[in-house]
Amino acid sequence: MKMVSWNVNGFRACLNKGFADTFAEIDADIFCIQETKMQPDQADFSPEGYVKYFFSAVKKGYSGTAVYSKTEPVNVSFGLDGKHDDEGRVITCEFENFYLVCCYTPNAQNELRRIDYRMEFEDDMRAYLLRLNESKPVVLCGDLNVAHQEIDLKNPKTNRGNAGFSDEERGKFSELLDSGFTDSWRYQHPDVTGVYSWWSYRFNARKNNAGWRIDYFVVSDSIKDKIISTDIYTDIPGSDHCPVALEIDL
Numbered sequence: 001m002k003m004v005s006w007n008v009n010g011f012r013a014c015l016n017k018g019f020a021d022t023f024a025e026i027d028a029d030i031f032c033i034q035e036t037k038m039q040p041d042q043a044d045f046s047p048e049g050y051v052k053y054f055f056s057a058v059k060k061g062y063s064g065t066a067v068y069s070k071t072e073p074v075n076v077s078f079g080l081d082g083k084h085d086d087e088g089r090v091i092t093c094e095f096e097n098f099y100l101v102c103c104y105t106p107n108a109q110n111e112l113r114r115i116d117y118r119m120e121f122e123d124d125m126r127a128y129l130l131r132l133n134e135s136k137p138v139v140l141c142g143d144l145n146v147a148h149q150e151i152d153l154k155n156p157k158t159n160r161g162n163a164g165f166s167d168e169e170r171g172k173f174s175e176l177l178d179s180g181f182t183d184s185w186r187y188q189h190p191d192v193t194g195v196y197s198w199w200s201y202r203f204n205a206r207k208n209n210a211g212w213r214i215d216y217f218v219v220s221d222s223i224k225d226k227i228i229s230t231d232i233y234t235d236i237p238g239s240d241h242c243p244v245a246l247e248i249d250l
Contacts, residue, residue, distance in 0.1 A: 001250050004028040005102070005141035005215060007198070007241035011036040011066070012043045017238040023047060026233075026243065029070050030093075034104035034143045036064035055079070057088040064088040065102050065142070071095065080128050084121055092132070097250050098223070099132045103142035108163040115168055122172035130179060137220040139248070140181070143198075143241065144216050148173045148183065151193045152213040164214060182224040184217040184246050185232065195232050198241045206240075217246035226250060 004026055008014035011033060023031060024047070031050075038061070040054040050068040055078045057063040065088055067076075073093035079085035093100040103125065108118045132138050146169040150156035159165045177183060189195070196211025205211060217230065231245040 001030070002026075002028045002245065002247045003030045003032070003100070003139065003141065003217065004243050004245045005032040005034070005143075005217065006243040007034040007104070007143040007215060007239060009035050009037075009239040009241065011038050011045075011064075014238045015043060015045060019238055020045065020047075022236055022238065022243070023068075026245070028068075028245070030100060031068040032091075032100075032102035032141050033066040033068075034064075034102070036066050036088075037061050038064060053078075053091055053093070055088040055091050058086045062087070063104060065091050065104050067091050067093055067100070067102050069093060069100075073100075080124050083124050089121075090125075094136070095250075098137045098139055101129065101132070101138060101140045101142075103140060103144065105143065105145040107145050108166060108169060110163065112161075112163060112166055112168075115166065119168060119172065122169075122176075126172075126176050126179060129176070129181070133180060133220050133222075137223040137250075138181075139220075139223075139246070140218040141216065141244075141246070143214060144173070144218075145214055146170060146173050147212045147214055148186075151191075152186075152196075154194075154196070154210040154212070164212060176218070180221045181218050182221055184219050184224070184227050184248075185213075185230040185244070187224055188227065188230050195234065197232050197234075197244055201240055215241055215244045217244060219246075219248070223248065223250065 199206035
């Protein structure tokens with residue numbers, strides 16, 4: 001099974017930058033999207049052979065997630081058990097053998113203005129994933145807005161303490177992994193450097209590959225040995241993020 005996740009930084013804009021061709025070429029069984037920045041009726045992309053689910057923020061033009069799947073889920077839920085629902089950040093698709101959770105984690109913002117909310121979200125998400133994991137393995141994907149290790153961004157020294165590379169955020173990601181989950185790409189590429197999934201639009205960051213790896217597929221430890229391959233499609237344009245992929249035998 002092939003799964004892809006992509007923060008498109010505005011789905012309507014990405015649709016005008018070749019998204020449909022990329023979607024068709026990748027041919028994923030499940031394709032997850034973050035930062036749609038739209039309400040469901042503001043764009044129509046309905047590829048044949050897929051069911052689709054959108055979860056939009058109350059605030060228009062902000063946040064939002066979506067899932068396209070070739071297999072219709074047994075059940076679909078939105079949000080975290082009634083928490084953090086206003087920003088459209090989490091879609092959970094239950095399949096026969098696993099849960100798929102598409103997530104757009106809140107950014108802590110400049111000077112960590114939103115770090116308290118971010119920590120609350122992290123704790124609630126971890127508790128939610130652990131509850132799901134009690135009944136079926138979990139695949140969590142999305143823009144998790146954290147570079148976990150120094151090798152996950154180009155300039156760790158100058159970014160230490162900034163949003164996405166604060167000790168608090170990195171610590172919460174470690175807590176998640178320690179509770180029974182695996183960062184699939186790092187599991188397969190433990191020492192690889194210089195591969196990122198997000199680049200600032202400023203300072204020619206993408207051209208200079210001054211990026212961050214903040215987009216993930218995190219899986220339950222019980223299925224990490226079923227991982228076949230992981231990819232980060234650094235050459236695909238259309239957003240300030242690039243798609244990431246997981247192929248796994250489920």
